[in-house]
Amino acid sequence: MPAWTVRDIPDQSGRRAVVTGANSGIGYVTARELARRGAQVVLACRSTERGTRAVEDLRAEVPDADVEFGRLDLGDLASVRQFADAYADDRLDLLINNAGVMALPYRRTADGFETQFGVNHLGHFALTGLLLPRLLETPGARVISVSSGAHALGNIDIGDLNSERNYRRWIAYGRSKTANLLFVHELARRLEAIGSEVVAAAAHPGYASTNLQAAGPRMEGRRTAERVVELGNRIIAQSADAGALPTLFAATSPRVRPDWFTGPGFWGVRGAPAKSWRAKWTLNDVAGERLWAASEDLTGVTYEALKI
Numbered sequence: 551m552p553a554w555t556v557r558d559i560p561d562q563s564g565r566r567a568v569v570t571g572a573n574s575g576i577g578y579v580t581a582r583e584l585a586r587r588g589a590q591v592v593l594a595c596r597s598t599e600r601g602t603r604a605v606e607d608l609r610a611e612v613p614d615a616d617v618e619f620g621r622l623d624l625g626d627l628a629s630v631r632q633f634a635d636a637y638a639d640d641r642l643d644l645l646i647n648n649a650g651v652m653a654l655p656y657r658r659t660a661d662g663f664e665t666q667f668g669v670n671h672l673g674h675f676a677l678t679g680l681l682l683p684r685l686l687e688t689p690g691a692r693v694i695s696v697s698s699g700a701h702a703l704g705n706i707d708i709g710d711l712n713s714e715r716n717y718r719r720w721i722a723y724g725r726s727k728t729a730n731l732l733f734v735h736e737l738a739r740r741l742e743a744i745g746s747e748v749v750a751a752a753a754h755p756g757y758a759s760t761n762l763q764a765a766g767p768r769m770e771g772r773r774t775a776e777r778v779v780e781l782g783n784r785i786i787a788q789s790a791d792a793g794a795l796p797t798l799f800a801a802t803s804p805r806v807r808p809d810w811f812t813g814p815g816f817w818g819v820r821g822a823p824a825k826s827w828r829a830k831w832t833l834n835d836v837a838g839e840r841l842w843a844a845s846e847d848l849t850g851v852t853y854e855a856l857k858i
Contacts, residue, residue: 585615693751752810800823811825
């Protein structure tokens with residue numbers, strides 16, 4: 551079968567999409583290509599300045615794009631609720647949970663959660679739950695969560711979700727990406743249980759050149775580490791356009807099934823989209839249920855339609 555490319559994205563006319571973290575990197579490319587195929591896209595971003603600039607840049611690349619900015623800070627549950635309340639459309643075809651942070655020094659969100667767990671998992675858990683009624687009402691809707699091959703760095707510790715006992719930035723990042731996959735696994739299981747046709751699936755970009763890798767060193771003023779990351783991005787990483795392909799495939803291909811994990815086909819690092827390896831702990835029903843219950847408690851967002 552020929553390698554899947556953006557040319558294989560089906561017509562998206564009439565579809566409504568929300569892409570988090572769409573001001574740069576694979577989020578921006580995802581929003582741009584969906585808009586190019588006719589989707590109405592909300593670029594959900596924390597920074598108003600960067601988000602509005604991304605909308606302007608996207609319209610310059612795709613003059614007939616139907617796009618808008620929506621402010622969303624996934625590290626602040628009040629902001630998540632405000633975004634969901636402001637979403638006025640009755641339908642939502644695609645929710646792309648793309649935004650994330652990577653290997654940061656220990657920080658806490660506005661609600662007191664460790665930042666990587668709070669932004670990468672809890673913020674998206676809350677957002678998906680608050681937008682769930684629109685997804686359930688939209689035929690062919692999908693929820694795509696962007697995880698990482700780095701989920702293999704660590705399983706979640708249900709007794710220490712905020713890494714308070716021993717914080718190691720890369721382990722915490724891996725655990726947050728495991729949480730993404732467990733969330734998709736449990737969401738897909740619950741959607742199937744109620745007979746819903748909403749597809750929950752996951753994707754990862756492999757090693758793609760984005761702003762994500764340098765954020766941690768930059769926050770701490772570690773200029774040498776920042777330069778090493780930037781050099782790796784230039785020499786080894788694939789482009790953000792290539793890194794977005796697994797997300798676009800998961801969001802639009804008719805071949806995708808619930809709980810699939812799509813990534814680059816060449817050793818999970820680069821290349822055309824393909825089904826990706828995942829650690830066995832990301833398919834554990836008990837762990838998925840426990841994380842789900844903890845996430846509802848921590849965020850205050852309950853998935854009433856998916857109670858089983």
